[in-house]
Amino acid sequence: MxxxxxxxxxxxxxxxxxxxxxxxxxxxxxxxxxxxxxxxxxxVQETAPQASFAFDYDGSDLVITHESGEAINNQSVTIVDPSGTTAWNDSINNGDGKITAGESNTLTSLNANDGDTVRIVWTSESGGTSSTLQKWTYNG
Structure with a gap:
């Protein structure tokens, strides 16, 4: 073999x-x-932070308070109301550049009419993505 x-x-x-x-x-x-x-x-987009805001309107001023959720970079948050867009003012809080639970911002002399909406808008650092975190609508 x-x-x-x-x-x-x-x-x-x-x-x-x-x-x-x-x-x-x-x-x-x-x-x-x-x-x-x-x-x-x-x-591939950044996801919007998860946060909850409370709104307290006294007929003139609207106080917006971050109730719970993630800390958010204050430079990426704007407040859009009927009169225009406002940056979140962190100097009235602790000035650390972050919006954390318990911190608030006040829109003064807001003359709200029925149906007016105020939105908390987050924009990614790259600027390519934006998302409404929460909105408030005036019902007089």
């Missing part, structure tokens, strides 16, 4: 399997490169 001839085969993988593997690698590389070239990777 000749055992020598049994182990003389040089091929380890058939050419068909090799071609399939090369095509699969090419497709995966094309997908990854295409994602970055088309900017789809940039569309």
């Amino acid at each position: 000749k055992l020598k001839n049994l182990f003389t085969e040089d091929r380890a993988v058939s050419p068909v399997i090799g071609v399939i593997l090369m095509v699969a690698i090419t497709v995966i590389l094309a997908a990854v490169i295409g994602t970055f070239v088309l900017g789809l990777g940039d569309q």
Whole structure:
């Protein structure tokens, strides 16, 4: 019996399997490169912070208080009311640049009419994403 001839085969993988593997690698590389070239990777957005605000209107001034939730960078929060947009004033709180539970901001001389809405708007640091965290509507 000749055992020598049994182990003389040089091929380890058939050419068909090799071609399939090369095509699969090419497709995966094309997908990854295409994602970055088309900017789809940039569309992964920051999620808005989870926070709850309370509104207290006395007929003239509207006090907005951060009741609970995440601390938020005060530069990324604006207050949009019928007269325009106002930045969150952190200097009246502790001035640390963060809006934390218990801190408040006051819109003075807000002459609210029925249906007027005040919104707390968060904008991501990149500026590409914004979200309304909470809104208050005046019902006189």
